[in-house]
Amino acid sequence: DQQVKQNSPSLSVQEGRISILNCDYTNSMFDYFLWYKKYPAEGPTFLISISSIKDKNEDGRFTVFLNKSAKHLSLHIVPSQPGDSAVYFCAANLRTDSWGKLQFGAGTQVVVTP
């Protein structure tokens, strides 16, 4: 059963505009959320994260918003740049026993056009 869902497999956005990526989850026990970015032929790289005790975290052009009541988080990229074209994975941490286990979404392919 998939507990982290990214319902948009792809997103096309014009350079300079805002990219909004969405992620929904079903398990209210998740305590930490992360976004990873993946270029072709490379492994995912960590982008930004947010703890469940916060509702917003900002790092440069990237902002993650968390709405716990809706079990929804989003990643905003503004302004979008051609180098942002990649697959973005949402991940949520479920703390079990003494360690956490990441659950990943299926990813959203972002294409930034000139």
Next chain:
Amino acid sequence: ETGVTQTPRHLVMGMTNKKSLKCEQHLGHNAMYWYKQSAKKPLELMFVYSLEERVENNSVPSRFSPECPNSSHLFLHLHTLQPEDSALYLCASSQDLSYEQFFGPGTRLTVL
């Protein structure tokens, strides 16, 4: 070498072959992971090692056999695989089973 490296990057094997995937991390981490990524599906956690001890085996078929000889190296031994095992296999490492995991580039495996 820096970060997490994986070899080979591409592998084609028959169902009767035996092969091994190798992962090496140069970050001084003490936890390592194997993930499987099939097309259009989320990353699936396969195995987790912490301080060279396996802490998680996510109901993975026995035709996949992990080995962690030390904290810097992780292997995935493959034998009698099925075509549905064709996927991208990703290795990752972290410090103390923390949330932030660092991934290698993956091995693209094709089983004929």
